[in-house]
Amino acid sequence: MPRYSLLLLALFCPLVTPLAQAMQALDDQALSAVSGRDGISLQTTGGGWSAGSVNYIQDGQTLSLKGVSGKAQTAGSSSTTTLDVVGDQLQVQHSGSAQVLSIDNIELAGSSKSFGSFRAFFTLGATLKLSGGGASGVSGFSVDDSQLSLSAATFYYRDNGFDLIVKGLSFDTYLNNAYLDIVSGGNGQEIKLDLGTSRFVGSIAGIGLDLAHGDPTLGVAVTPGSPDLRDVDAQRSFGKLNMDLRLGGSISIAGGGASGEGLRIKPNITIANSLFQYQDEGVLRAENFAGSLISNAGLTLDLEQDGAGSYAKIAFQDLKFNATLGGLIMGNPSNQKLGGLALELNFLDQGARQNWLKLRPGGDPNSGQKGISADLSWNMVNSSLALTDNGNSMWFSGLRTHGTGQFTFDLTKSCAAGVSTSCYAGSNSDLNSGGYNGHFDGMRLGLKNVVGSYSFDGLRVGDANAPLQGGTELLVLMEIFPAYDFTLNGQITLKAGGAVGDGLRYNADFYITEANAAVTVDENGRGLWLSGSSYEMHYREGSLDISNNGVELRKGTYWSKLDVGNVRWGDRLTGRSIGRLVLKRYEQGSTLAISSGGAGALCVGGSGSSSATCSASGGRWEDRGNEGLSVKLKNVFVRDGSGNPANAVSTNEKRNQIIIETGRVNGVNGTGSQLVVDNFHTSDGTPNNPNANTYGFNVDLNLDVAPTKVCNKTGSGCTPVTPDPLGFAVNGRVHFKEVNIDRIQHVHPTGGAVTSMFGIKLQNADIRANLTATPIN
Template sequence: MRKTLLLLPLLFSPLSQAMQALDDESLSGVSGRDGISMETTGSGWSASSISYSDDGQSIALKEVSDRPQIAGSKSTTSLDVSNGQLRIEHAAAPQVLNINNVEMAGSSKSFGAFKAFYTLGASLKLKGGGASGVTGFAVDDSRLSLRDVTFYYRDNGLDLIVNGLSFDLYLNNAYVDIVNGGSGQRVQLNLGSTRLVGQLGGLSLDLAHSDPAGVSVTPSTPDTRDPNYLRSLGQIKLDLNLGGSLSIGGGGTSGSGLRILPNVTIANSLFEYKDEGVLRAENFAGVLSSTSGLTLDLEQDGAGSYAKVAFADLRLNATLGGLVIGNTANQKLGSLAIDLNFQDDGARQNWLKLRPGGDPSSGLKGISADLSWNMVNSSVSLTDNGNSMWFSGLRTNGSGLITVDLTKNCAAAGAGCHPSIWGGSDAGNYAGHFDGLRLGLNNVKGSYSFDGLRVGTANAPLQGGTELLVLMEIFPAFDFNLNGQLTIQPGGNAGSGARYNADFFITDSRAAITVDETGKGLWLAGMNYDMHFRNGSLDVTSGSGVGSDKGGVELRKGTYWSKLDVSDVRWGDRATGTSLGRVVLRRYESGSTLTLSSGGAGALCVGAAGTTGAACAANGGRWEDRGNEGVSVKLKNVFVRDSSGNPATSVSTNEKRNQVIWETNRQKDANGKDINGSGSQLVIDNFSTADGDVSNPSKNDYGLQVDLNLDVAPTKVKVKSGANAGQNVTPDPLGFAVNGQIRFKEINVDRLQNVHPTGGATTAMYGIKAQNADIRANLTATPIN
């Protein structure tokens, strides 16, 4: 009888699926002293609904089941007591978990469906007494493993597929306790010295399912597939050493719910993303912590039910040390660190409201997220050969709606195709959504800014230099109102990576070209900015390793066109500063790229030419060695000529055209506001690049190339005034050093137009051409003391 009672608790263990009855003869062989071994078989379990309720709201998992992948397969579990520890060994048969729908009460929409193939294993050593040694329990020399995972998220019959996922969690000196705190009792896991080793083999999409129920989908016998479903976003490997604690308790922001208090540390860890090249941090460390915790509540408003994740404070600190980008033989970047601090401040709060259903034009499934964020007193820093630089005083806040859907292009027709709310001049080729994972941006209003650069120490004097990043359209300050969409497909320009199509619409916004700590500077006010990307890609390439081709993170813009319309270029205050007039910039590009790689300028000659220190000095220059770390940026813009023609007495309004307009002396409306298009204009019209090949005049591969080497390095600075005027500052001050080169073979401008408010447009110059430019510059921004 005692033997029978001993086995009863195991009937309800999540490790067991089903147990076969044992006869008396079999039971007589069971010995508690020698432990217990079980072998289980069964058909698994299923439930029509599993729901969770919180303050009158509920979320439900519909038609849930967990079954063996192969009927009749066996799982084994053994329990033993040795040296005061309960030892559990578990090896499960491969399983398949299916959730047919995730719904919220009162909504006709859903979050979609989930399916996972996996194998679970465990080797646990437990003993009584938690961190206090009295209550709770301790976990030592233990392992949890999840292997051979293939995960499907299904949205309107289309699948996002996670392939080759696995991890092993090694637990040492870990404790589980029930503790008391300001928010009541909670379960706390002290991680001790925990190690997580994991990998993600690939992330892909299947946009051609013919099996909406999903019953025939298995890794070995797939149903109808998208031809590109094996293309991947790339591989990720992790080897993390974890410490700190993680607590879970009841009670959300108000009423029922959950509260999670993280205080997790990461030290001496490895992160690697692999495409054709690598993005690897050989010494990854950080902290994720919150004093008040993250809360989860189910709530309802006028738009329906939602799950709300909120955090009044959250700190994310991470350092990517020994960072290599591109080729494994590349010099290192040094280390890149972020310190992000989210903090509620009145109406500026941090929360995420997850709702069932994505974009209204994308069917009834998907995910919507109302979000609000407020980040304060944060920074991003770069350490290069032991010298550090901080983008200091980073702050941002805002709110908006983001939607996530799997979509198909209506031009290709078929199930899952939905009409689009976005149009444009290429509507004939874009009758609906693009194929892929679609991120929708709806009325995302916010701002960001940072105080400036600090070089040497985190509290060094603020200095300029951020203006040098405007070439990459990173503004020192930006107030924005953003709408649009980004649709991603796995597989880059070559191999793994990502392809994308995007439309972004920035309206009634402000951006700074240069700004000081009082907010005064050169501002682009009344900005409207439309950007369109077609068939772009994002890859990590290895490069050829020859010369400056070091590979790296490569962004290909594909076919790109945009219109930047700035109502007022203001000098001084962003709202009331003196207006320099209106500026319009249209761009039309094809084949443009941006590549970011590790390794900066290295040794170079400043102020002259020379490949050695002696040659540099002989030519009147100064030899500087900026070390073997840093960042290199390569920009290539290929501007395409618009062949639609040049109207004789007017300015072309063709959307796909390269054009600069400067307008002044505009008329004003009844409210005193300038009327765009009513003033005098100077127009640089239809400019383009070319290779200058006489035998092939239309060849346009070289474009306009900008190479930037970014380092943190000491430089020579002279005293401007006083008794020591003209002498070098000692020691050499650190600065943000930028070595740049601009090159092009040929730039053509169809015409230069003058536009009079009443007389119309006339061509002042026609057929402008510039050839074979190679401009080099070296700038180092240091504090003004």
């Protein structure tokens, strides 16, 4: 046997199998009988391996993996590896047996808390063709026509006895014209991987939760070494994911973090002509996905410690991500398309506004000793979101956001089925109360003191350098404000499975304080502001699905209270106040549906289903193409049956109510005069079923970027602008069958509440409007 084959055998044996204890050395006498054969073939079997702990120590801090083990899923199974030299290439072929990897605990610096545990069932395979000489052709490795694969994988993340399960994970990585070099970088020597023309093809059959086995009376025993699912609810999934990414660029890895020891990763990755698809009953698909991820300074990983304990810190001084999702489809694959959606996100450190994530062991204090906590700081500058519709583009320009906050991640269980050691009921155990502070079943994301702000300059239509214009006010109906400052607390808990099939269900409570929201604002920050606001929102048994109708968000049972301290004209803090505004909502069965495809062909300023009939009615026929976005909001307002207190304003939290207050003494709420629209609700207006309430209050919007007719006023006439300028076009319809108002009250600070109108009905409204926002030249 050639001596280089023996050397390669010594190098690769520790890499190709974890079952080293099953191997035996061959002596010279045995080797002397080998002749007439090239290459090496290895077959390994064994009982597995284990380690009490695997530690990474950096700057005096330790990240520790406890109870690490690996073994074959089936006893006695073997893996095969062959090595050959063909021409100037070393060819490695590996066919692995099904394995299971377990990590009992992931700990940091001896903390009594942990990040949780991990278990994986998988099969690995590889075909590698390696040549000497990297990108320089002198040193390093080049990789061509190679493949790494993972199949039949199921991953479990365990937190306090509950599992997050990733099912049916597989991927194939194809490497071609790739190079691995050691080069000189800004922080010393770097390992640099040039991706060449690489391809990543991956899929996930489903992601589910197992919340039953934490309670032995509910779970079903697991067959040892088997990835069986034990919880009926775990059979439901958050959905399926497929991607086919064509990658280029490079990744560099260097020693040294933000300070001292650590790790620095510099991505310069490009994506071209790729596919991304999320599938539920319908699909969310980008047929031509392209983009890049670049950081010049690099992402750093450090282990550090502060007064709250040890943490792993990921930081980046700069990071630029851009993506173009062409041929975007939401809903039925045969539907019209959204067109193209483009993102350009620029993160940059600016003084105290920095970008970092501190990961700490242990989640919410009421969720046991496991889970994940994170302190987050972000600063995004001069970014944009663009929509291309039939070749016409619109930019949400000058997008900025910054903030800090704390987040927790846990798998949790409610005490609705009975109090046990694995659930948390809180001090208020009424799940349907706004004051409920216990937990729900599912994957819980907690938010604590998230202080943030976002804004964007406005719209640009045509190209990225077009004049700024208005039009963002048309999005306020979806509670998308052009500028918003806030402090956010609360939680959202997700369960696998939507209203039908895959998707997700959720329960959430959000508390926003110290908020300032712009309804309309100019580049100088002046406009109409909801200043000094608080906003609490509660969702019970909501769901999110992708169906043939698009993205469908169901609110479930929803109630909220928006309390605006001052509605101001001008500056958000010093502008003239119109007064106080309170809006309370109580809804059941409300939905939001978003789908691809806009208004298409329509008659503006008239009626008719064809160009001829439209013109005959005095209208103008416009064809806005087969791309765009359609939004349907349905609010089903529910009547509060608790009654209407005499000479007083109801304070029930689940009630539809509008309060306008003016003339307050020193700005103190409740000291002024109030106009109260009390206990309004929708109805289907059916005489033989007065309780029917499914139609709701509907707002239908078709959003397009399209040319429209505009004229400049000249004296007493109007001169058409040519060519027709592009604009942000919104075709809207508001319709309902019946809206009822129990009473309208007038409240005097000393005289009390008086009902001035009682039993108001508004019926059968159908209002249509077409608005196109274009720049003023």
